[in-house]
Amino acid sequence: MNAHTEAALRKQDDPLWVNPEIVLPLLEGFIRDEITKVGISNVVLNLSGGIDSAVSCVLAARAMPPENVTALMLPYKTSHPDSLGDAQTLARQLGIRSMTISVTEQVDPYFEKFPDMTPLRKANKMARERMTILYDQASALDALPLGTSNKTELLLGYGTIYGDMASALNPIGDLYKTQVWQIARHLGVPEEIVSKKPTADLWPGQTDESELGFTYEKADRLLYHMIDRRRSRAELERLGFEPAFIQELENRVKRSQFKRRLPLIAKVSMRTIESDFRYPRDWGR
Amino acid sequence: MGFKVGIAQIAPALGDVHENMKRIERCIERALDEKTDLVVFPELALTGYTLKDMVPSVSLRLDSPELKRLMDASERLSIAVGFVEESPDYRFFNSAAYLEKGKILHVHRKVYLPNYGMFEENRDFAAGSRFRAFNAEFGRCGILICEDMWHPSAAYVIAQDGCELLIALSCSPARGAQSDGDLYSADAWQTLNRVYAHLYSQYVLYANRVGYEDGVGYWGGSEAIGPDGSVVARAKQFEEQFLTAELSSDAVRRARIASPLLRDERLDITLRELKRIDRKREK
Numbered sequence: 001m002n003a004h005t006e007a008a009l010r011k012q013d014d015p016l017w018v019n020p021e022i023v024l025p026l027l028e029g030f031i032r033d034e035i036t037k038v039g040i041s042n043v044v045l046n047l048s049g050g051i052d053s054a055v056s057c058v059l060a061a062r063a064m065p066p067e068n069v070t071a072l073m074l075p076y077k078t079s080h081p082d083s084l085g086d087a088q089t090l091a092r093q094l095g096i097r098s099m100t101i102s103v104t105e106q107v108d109p110y111f112e113k114f115p116d117m118t119p120l121r122k123a124n125k126m127a128r129e130r131m132t133i134l135y136d137q138a139s140a141l142d143a144l145p146l147g148t149s150n151k152t153e154l155l156l157g158y159g160t161i162y163g164d165m166a167s168a169l170n171p172i173g174d175l176y177k178t179q180v181w182q183i184a185r186h187l188g189v190p191e192e193i194v195s196k197k198p199t200a201d202l203w204p205g206q207t208d209e210s211e212l213g214f215t216y217e218k219a220d221r222l223l224y225h226m227i228d229r230r231r232s233r234a235e236l237e238r239l240g241f242e243p244a245f246i247q248e249l250e251n252r253v254k255r256s257q258f259k260r261r262l263p264l265i266a267k268v269s270m271r272t273i274e275s276d277f278r279y280p281r282d283w284g285r
Numbered sequence: 286m287g288f289k290v291g292i293a294q295i296a297p298a299l300g301d302v303h304e305n306m307k308r309i310e311r312c313i314e315r316a317l318d319e320k321t322d323l324v325v326f327p328e329l330a331l332t333g334y335t336l337k338d339m340v341p342s343v344s345l346r347l348d349s350p351e352l353k354r355l356m357d358a359s360e361r362l363s364i365a366v367g368f369v370e371e372s373p374d375y376r377f378f379n380s381a382a383y384l385e386k387g388k389i390l391h392v393h394r395k396v397y398l399p400n401y402g403m404f405e406e407n408r409d410f411a412a413g414s415r416f417r418a419f420n421a422e423f424g425r426c427g428i429l430i431c432e433d434m435w436h437p438s439a440a441y442v443i444a445q446d447g448c449e450l451l452i453a454l455s456c457s458p459a460r461g462a463q464s465d466g467d468l469y470s471a472d473a474w475q476t477l478n479r480v481y482a483h484l485y486s487q488y489v490l491y492a493n494r495v496g497y498e499d500g501v502g503y504w505g506g507s508e509a510i511g512p513d514g515s516v517v518a519r520a521k522q523f524e525e526q527f528l529t530a531e532l533s534s535d536a537v538r539r540a541r542i543a544s545p546l547l548r549d550e551r552l553d554i555t556l557r558e559l560k561r562i563d564r565k566r567e568k
Contacts, residue, residue, distance in 0.1 A: 278338050
């Protein structure tokens, strides 16, 4: 049993523990309600073989008739073959529709034009290609694109703006990664998916935690006290968090704020979108 | 005197008064079928909650055709309902009307508009300035709207004003999933409702909505609490439901004999001390 499995089995006295009896009806209701009130009955999502999209997918298949859920598998030639296999297994188990479309032919010609592209640029480009497929298929299937970004990566900015961060609805965006693990366990997501090391599969051998330089569990603990509980720097230090780590996460959250907001609009008129033209997203729904 | 109340735990359509009128009128039909004497709807039942800049386009004057229709319906049963009220001087209130025998008997304008965290009601609404109980067919009533209930002074004033039946309308969002018991919001509200019912020996009718707006789920759990703090009836969470409960002024009488808290309340001391505190604050 690795650290992530243990995290998924966490006890109820842990501050990060969430009650599945409360969370599941809330999230399933969210998916059902926000989709059907737009007059749509289908949902589509990118299923990577990782834990986040697996949990979003299971929630969707519980909220909607499984035949109304479509999973897209969009591998690149260097993607780990297990990712695709695990995604396909899950889709079969859930009885949802699925489609595999390689993005290799789509991105390689572009990569060839810019041979000096860094792995990060390539990763972002691929994430955005996958987004265009997600939105196109949503249109073809008369479906809403479902998001798969968890609260940890949204807060740390560990995602591609207008790439994997793009969706119409995100059922797991208010759950930290460790909470996603816990819920995944509860939902019976296959062990291969729950226990694999989290990776964006950006390049062979990549893992999130080695790239970030800390574990999700460590980050989640600090983020929970910092964001959810609004604890001061002094309180966080008293809880045993290292000052350098507090600073690092604080910087990450601040630096990535742009990813969580619409683009800035230069104000000219008396009524400007966002600043003084404010309507709910569900306007007219 | 015994009477039957209904609480319509509905999911209003956001910003669609026409549609909500239809839904409310269907609930009134249901209430009549179930022979209820009073039906209570949630906060902003005629409009939905997350209105933002829609507020002026969904507001109703007290002489609007929509309220007239509900007044007409109140010939057959009493109705408490939340809506956006537009005053003659063009202010917009988060209000609730109590309709009885074809008339508007009372309007409460929400006093405490939450403006913190996920709420920004102060931007969109004008605040009310009164807490008053009023005489209705089924005894002396008071209305509070959501955040008003989080200020014990509001419930205190209404209780001192003779309230026997406190009607609390809300749009309470589902928040907090880390308890191994109930949702944080449910736990908090159930505590408030029971405390106010018990301490003021009055009925509390809590009407909360369900449905989702902009990702926020409203948890329902509407309830009727007896004047001894006991749960008379409680609705399910997250589902539309028409909840009914049989109430009786006899129960209020018995509770006030058992614990004469209101009889013994020293309003004079409270007033004197509050004035002293107020004088000190001004300096």
